[in-house]
Amino acid sequence: MREEIQRRQLAAVLRFDQFEHLPEHVRMQLAKPRKINVPRIVAFYYGGTIGMLPDPAQGNKLAPTNDAEALLRPLAIKKLDREFDIIWFPVGKAIDSTNARWNHWVSIANALRFLYGLCDGYIVCGGTDTKAYLMAAMRFIFPNIGIPIIGCAAQKPMAELGDDATENLYFAILAAASDLSGAHLAFRENLRDGLHITKIRDRGFQAFDSPLRHILGTYDGHLHLNPNAPRRNPFVTPDLLQFEPRFREGIKVVKISPATPSQCLLHDATDPFASSILFITYGAGNVRDEPGFEGDMTHIEAVTQLHQQNYPVALGSPMMDGVVDSPYVSGAKAVSLETGGISGGDTCGATLEVKMMRCLALAWDEKEDRLDPVRFREEMLRNHVNELSLRFKD
Secondary structure (H helix, E strand, O other): OHHHHHHHHHHOOOOOOOHHHOOHHHHHHHHOOOOOOOOEEEEEEEEOHHHOEEEHHHOOEEEOOOOHHHHHHHHHHOOHHHOOEEEEEEEEEEEOHHHOOHHHHHHHHHHHHHHOOOOOEEEEEOOOOOHHHHHHHHHHHOOOOOOEEEEEOOOOOOOOOOOOHHHHHHHHHHHHOOOOOEEEEEEOOEEEEOOOOEEOOOOOOOOEEOOHHHEEEEEOOOEEEOOOOOOOOOOOOOOOOOOOOOOOOOEEEEEOOOOOOOHHHHHHOOOOOOOEEEEEOEOOOEOOOOOOOOOOOOHHHHHHHHHHOOOOEEEEOOOOOOOOOOOOHHHHHHOOOOOOOEEOOOOOHHHHHHHHHHHHHHOEEOOOOEEOHHHHHHHHOOOOOOOOOOOOOO
């Protein structure tokens, strides 16, 4: 069943490997002569609040729309079409970002790869709920990209008064046209590294946060890049662009809680649709290592049992700037050779989950239709795209 799910998700990926696969209006825009000294930006759109409109059939609740004209109208009114050549590219049916999964990420990446060398930068417009996953995925898919991929989203759609969508879109356009490379998020007044973003609010315009050192620039109507912002690399040609689109579902995310007995970990490992557990721990990887009563199982014992059964358990910190490198005995035990827990190091949040999906795909034995736990551990302890700054000895 797991392999059937993977096969169907792969079949749902949009290929975009021929000019004829592009939407007709995208082909028409590309066929026009390029404007001299005007940056060409491709804006991929797959849904989310930024482009939603009230749906009368759904009680006027917000629903995704592919009305590109409505989205670009505020920019056209301000004559920004003279400063930027924006190619609006809807990637499949517009969706609520809650529905976004790895096949959507790879569909966007396929289109991006096909157009590489034909534009100066990219914007990916989608919802805030899964934006952190999307931006992390773009980094894993394009580890050496030489131009910017800028995430764009909003808390209020353009159709509403007092929206943040218009300003965020302009911010994203400036970032996509700037001297920048890599996948990052332009939201409100900060440009943030795409590997280190966390959504912290459902309401209000300050929806995202990140550690201060991962802020790459600021926006006040103009874009100001910080010295730590990675610059463009013109030597990454289409032939040299690395493309790594492999992901696989099957990660069960389990949050530690005083309300949950340790035996639940053993039960979670029996889920036929899960191949590994991501254990979100206390603080710096600390887990229960002492029984609360006679016969009580500790987390250490549960992780050890699973390790002995060749079932991988990775440990991740719940902190935005956390690291599984505990100075406490309980944390050190969890990732010891005896216990066998796999440290997530300082990879946190959505990026850690995306990394596990990548490692699951890399370590999957197609012939045996099962996970190779040794290879999975090796890939998890490896630094793929600078998501991990710790060095492990395993």
